[in-house]
Amino acid sequence: MSGLSLAAARSTGPGEVSSPGPTSEVLQFSVIYQTYFDFVWRCTRRLGVGPQAIDDVVQEIFIVIDARLSTLNSPTALRSWIYGIIRRTVLAHTRVDRARAESPLDATDEPSLMPTPLDVAEHTDQVKLLWRLLAELDGPKREAFVLAELEEMTMPDIAQALEIPLGTVYSRVRAARQSFDAAVARHTARSRGGGDR
């Protein structure tokens, strides 16, 4: 079974691996699976993989993580490393699935396979709006925006995850925020004017 230094993997986001332990403690694949299952699932869905394919893609991602874990020497951010694997696996999936490759994020693909009761109770309209506005962003901006705003990753972590310069991350996130803000403002104006929705 693969493993890596837990100490090396500690700089992660909220809710991720964070408990103290001896530096000799080895981070097992099973721990990564348990800790990052939700993150992997969430990111895979957000990258446009639909309900019909999500199970297979998530399985593939964890198989790749297990296979590559031994090559991970000193990760500064395990979550970024995992996201890189998610991204490449999803891209490979979308290349095969030509229909989705042209539009990785389908605005009509609502997150409703089996959402939690809380989603149903409180978030339906807002989530639909979010999804629609995200679909208006171009791919690179959308991805940077989602990682920064929804996953709350730091700019350096995003740079590592996307394998792009830090300056480019700042630029994309700034542009995405401006676009998103403008879209929300337009939506609000239309709603107040009795237009759309």
Add this chain to the structure above:
Amino acid sequence: MTNLSHEARVVVEAGKDVFQPTNVDRLRVTQALAERMGAASLGIAANAHAASSLVSGHSLTTLLKIFGAVGLAAVGGGYYQASRKEPALLPPQVAVAVQPSSAAPEPLRAPSPVTIPEAVEPTASVQSVRLEQSPRSSRSRGDSLREEVAILTQAGKELHNGKPAAALKTLDEHQRKFPSGMLTQERSATRIQALCALGRTSEAAAESAKLARTSLGSPQSLSERPCASR
């Protein structure tokens, strides 16, 4: 760096929890991966935290049952620990080491009734749960669970594809076959969605209230307005 406006921030916050996997999702993928990689790779057989770390909110008891059954189906028995508070960082060998001195070290050959907690005290930091079952009954339990997952997945797909009436029929089938199944809470949650989609709000509210009564940590707002904003 530009910050989002308040209005935009509200929209973003609403989406943070979207696309979280459900317990059924976790179980389905874990089952499939266990078949491909081996249960031990996922920490199911030896690591109790496989259950606790994958549990979210109100379905703790359900998931303990689920992972108990999955573990049994995969490896035929063993010892599990369950913890709500402890981080999922203990390596599997820690859990393996918790063997009662009086027990014979042959759980696979020692058929006895399954012991699964019906409720977990929120204050319990670590609770040992002994699971022993014959291979035959383990297989039966695993098969039942697989069928439950398959039926609920089918209902979810029908709901997602805009066929809430069909989803309700599928959920009725689940209720007939598994009136006291391990995924009754998931069935209720899906039924609420289907009823809301059909505009049967009073029935949704009743189902929601029932779910809130039987679930740990269910949001109070759910029972009050399960179809809000639809």
